[in-house]
Amino acid sequence: MFLELIATFAVGIGAAGTALVVGHLSRGRLPRYSAPFAAGIAMLCYVVWSEYTWANRTLSTLPDSVEVVSAVEESKPWKPWSYIVPQVTRMMVLDRAGVQTNPAAPEILLADIYLFGRWAAPMMRPQLVDCAKAARADVSEVALADPSQAEWIAVGLEDPVIEALCQS
Template identity: 50%
Template sequence: MFFELIASFVAGLGAAGLVLALDRLTGRHIPRWIMPAAAGLAMVGYAIWSEYSWAPRTVAGLPDGVVEVERIEERKPWKPWTYAVPQATRLLAVDAGGAATHPAAPGLRLVTLYAFARWHPTRAIPQLVDCGRGARADVSDAALADPSTAAWRPLERGDGLLAAVCVTTAD
């Protein structure tokens, strides 16, 4: 967050410097209010770009085997432009490449679900995924010992978690 604040200031200074250079080249014919206006617009523009590019930059930085399964977009009243184009503020990704199976339960996968949120630390959430039933459950010692005791939650047929984790399952 601190680096983005510094980058915003640098964008403002850069825009002010461009206006200053143009003012000198035109023989000082540019109105004085243009420089602070350009600096302010550059800072706001950078902040908006940074907010909207956060999700694609985060996904691009994921390691091999970690797949985005859901992108949550929001509209905020203090950011009126999000009503025209909603902003992605949270992402869910799964480590599909690191999915573990057990010979006694071939339809079950043990995976790590990663929850990314803007300005918050990443959370790793262990999940059990039942590819045959199309359901998921939070991992606990009891659920690992006996998956039938887990609190299973059904997933929609086209859910990204099922698609990413159960691609090789013919259950």
């Protein structure tokens, strides 16, 4: 967040400097308020660009084996443009390369789910997935040893993780 603030100020200073140079080259034909106006507009445009490209920039740093299974789009009152085009603020990502099966229970899948939030640290949540029952369970030592002892939650076939793992 701090680096993004620094980048925003750098964009503003660059835009103000460009406006000052253009004003000098035009022999003072630009109004005096053009530098702060250019800085403000450039900073606002950079912040909007940064917010809307966050999800794609985050995904570009991940391996090709990941798949977005759920993305949350939000609109905020202090970002009125987000009512026109909502922005992605959270994502649930499945690592397909890491999906495993237990030889003792081959119908149960073990998958790593990553949770990304715009201003939050990423989290990894390993999940047990039972496609036949459309249920998920958080991984624990007991659940890994004996999946029948896991605390299963029936999520239904509409659950994004169930759809991604079981219907493909």
